[in-house]
Amino acid sequence: MSPELRRRETIAGYLFLLPSLIFFIGFVVVPMVMCVVTSFFDANMDLNTPDKFIWFNNYIELWKDPVFLKALKNTFIIVVVSVPFTCIFSLWVASAIYKMREGLLSFFRIVFYLPVVTGSVAVTVVWKWMYNNYYGIFNYVLKNTGIISKNINWLGNPQYALWCIILILLTTSVGQPIVLYVSALSNVDNSLVEASEVDGANNLQVFWRIKWPQIMPTTLYILIITTINSFQCFALIQLLTSGGPNYATETVMYYIYYSAFKLYRFGYGNAMGVILAIFIGILSAIQFRLAREK
């Protein structure tokens, strides 16, 4: 290919890329840069006072803010509980169903995927009803079976509220990993499985030595996506508890929203966003490294 032709093809390629590039730059790159820049300013809603450059003050204040620290702790609890559980549970379910006949397999895939495709508002409304302090089904069942004697205010009690949120998060998180694992397990080279069985490997050994390494890329993808989703848990908090009671369900994502849109502290909120992105980046990098070593 002549240099002139290559140049023309390159230009044409970039021109075809341009529409997506505009979206990517406009809605991803520019907001990211703005977020970092704004985090160094005392930015707020007041048009009458120009935003003041305050160096790292927002970042320093974060580590002295008990609500942010509480939000960070809650966020890590959500990640630490939901990521392993989602991976293990979805792998278990996928292992149990991937060899089933097509109709039954599709049924289970639909059952587990339904909460993913159902709108989060609709899911939340149903869960809110189930958790309701006065007429919720959980209290009804537990009281009628004699397990509790008095209604529990599931979402209003700091002792239970975060776990209630995690439970909903789990039900909406497992659908996609199950579908992915079913697909990954179906693609495992069967000749290797049969050969190992002929060599006398038991089920655990077959799984650990043959299947697990082959589904590792899927596992890595699931780990990273679940981690990011868990870190970014917002809609459930916003719709169910607004971070309460007494900050028991405050997460970093919700606190970013609260600081920016309730307290109008845009700079402070952006600083939190930068910190959250750094945490997600570090955890994703660790997961990549561990999976690669494996």
Added chain:
Amino acid sequence: MKKVLSIALALLLVLGLTAVAKPASADAEEITLWTYPIGNWGNEETVKALTDAFTAETGIKVKVEYLTYADGDDKVNTALTAKKGPDLLMEGPERLVSNWGANGYMVNIADLFDDQDKAEINAAALAACFADDATAYEYPLCMTAHCMAVNLNALKEAGAEQYVNAETHTWTTEQFFAAVNALAAKYGLVGGIYCSGQGGDQGTRALVNNLYGGTFTNAEHTAYTWDDPKNIQALKALYDLEGIEYDPSINGGEEIANFYNGIFKMAFCWNIAQQLNPNSAGTGAGKTANGDDILFMAFPSEDGNANLQGGIWGFGIVNNGDDAKIAAAKKFIQYMADSEHTYDAVRASNFFAARTAVAGNALDVWSDNEIMAEYTKLMPFLGDYYQVTKGWAPARTAWWNMLQQVGASDGSEAAIGSAVSTYCGQANDGAK
């Protein structure tokens, strides 16, 4: 040929992306109004009739968007900061004046108030719409006094009817506690201090402030004073009261739903719009879902004379830099709030007119409605409109966070005092 085709296709796609950009209108043929659900100003059918009449008279079309109290503020804040706000906003002075006006997003509409308007508009409403003597960010349309409600049938069945004065709709703190005790003995659960969010927070503020005569802000509206010992006393009394629970899992709207459905026997988030159409369910004025009578009541106070929280609503103009649209928006305000059409605009709100007359002609909106006439008994109890205090938005969030902490505390005076002090301090930080 391939190159030309590639470039043309790419340009077409790029142009397609940018085609959404529209130049600012040179003439104001259309204006946009964003309204919160202020009575039937949240009802599309009602509002359309009003705006169609305005369009027929002026030729200016009005595009209306309906906000909710749950996420309306977020939507408006995002739009304003992105300079994509509407031309008109309908809400109260706590948002239009103290928040968006004070932060420089609204147009000064002081020129819409002539001397006659100033004489005809309720003094408290007028004062709340002005940021200073020469700057107004809101033109008031309607107002009311927020109150609470009691399930009258439940009260009778509990033998507690004698504690309320159904004629004057007032009671003392002592009578309120006696009524709650009687209802708690009969039903267990009486009501909830809802605090999951700021929706309906005027009810919990008024309840706490009135019980022992506490205050929320100082008279000058420069500082938050809810760390008043009288408020701490009230918060503790409510904590200790059987039948009343601090409930961080519900907000004002959910409290109303619980009251309407008979779960609660009292509601602290009530007003005339609710009395006319409880829970917005359309099942009959002054009735719960199962047909029990609802008695609206002033909040209890030691001497029976409550200071009720006022609600004032009207229109403000967003400064979008388009003079033609600002002029059209002013026409809209004058049409709705300062003309013979004000009668219809006020009736649509289900609240009371913010003015007694229009251009010298008496404005009698509700004389044909018994419930409204009865509700006017509460209007003399209208208290200080303190929502114009600086830092109002963060102060509201501090208030419900404080209620959550009080509810989660051990109920000791020290614990409640500490929560009150912390969050009142936060509110005052925002007022600086």
